[in-house]
Amino acid sequence: MSAGARAALFAVVTGVLAGCGGSSSSNNTPSTPGFYITISGMAFSPASLAVPPGATVTVINKDAVPHSVTSEATANAFTRGAVAGVSFDTGAFDGQKSFTLSASAPNGTRIPFYCTVHTSTMSPPNGTIIVDTSAQPSAPPGGSGGGAGVTEWLSRTRAAATLHCSSASVAR
Numbered sequence: 001m002s003a004g005a006r007a008a009l010f011a012v013v014t015g016v017l018a019g020c021g022g023s024s025s026s027n028n029t030p031s032t033p034g035f036y037i038t039i040s041g042m043a044f045s046p047a048s049l050a051v052p053p054g055a056t057v058t059v060i061n062k063d064a065v066p067h068s069v070t071s072e073a074t075a076n077a078f079t080r081g082a083v084a085g086v087s088f089d090t091g092a093f094d095g096q097k098s099f100t101l102s103a104s105a106p107n108g109t110r111i112p113f114y115c116t117v118h119t120s121t122m123s124p125p126n127g128t129i130i131v132d133t134s135a136q137p138s139a140p141p142g143g144s145g146g147g148a149g150v151t152e153w154l155s156r157t158r159a160a161a162t163l164h165c166s167s168a169s170v171a172r
């Protein structure tokens with residue numbers, strides 16, 4: 001997505017949400033743009049993600065078994081490690097877990113990560129976090145087993161906001 005399209009999308013979403021004083025979510029599915037890694041079917045998606053220093057990455061485990069997102073010094077090392085002093089580790093978890101990238105992470109650093117539970121049996125076995133000061137958040141992954149398109153996500157957001165507004169006005 002171009003920066004322009006992204007800015008436009010943000011403006012639309014902000015407008016939709018601002019229309020009735022924000023929106024609340026009743027389930028665990030993330031609803032705001034951010035930095036997401038989904039693990040589903042023993043696979044990391046995306047395999048490489050650009051993240052600005054200091055940003056929080058949310059990892060969503062859709063499998064019935066625990067996984068982790070753990071930094072390593074080199075791909076296929078399968079031991080906890082750091083690159084340029086930057087490390088992270090969700091620990092093995094079910095559901096959802098977040099970690100925050102160091103605010104001092106040097107731009108351009110590429111940090112491989114793996115799953116401590118499944119190591120080489122993951123697909124791919126290693127992912128990569130790329131420190132990028134210009135990286136922008138993306139729409140949250142949605143639906144089952146794959147990322148929903150931004151358009152679908154936007155229409156869901158809009159529907160939720162509309163529902164929220166109309167039920168609020170009925171209550172008055």
Ligand SMILES: [Cu+2]
Nearest residue numbers: 067115117118
């Ligand atoms: Cu795993």
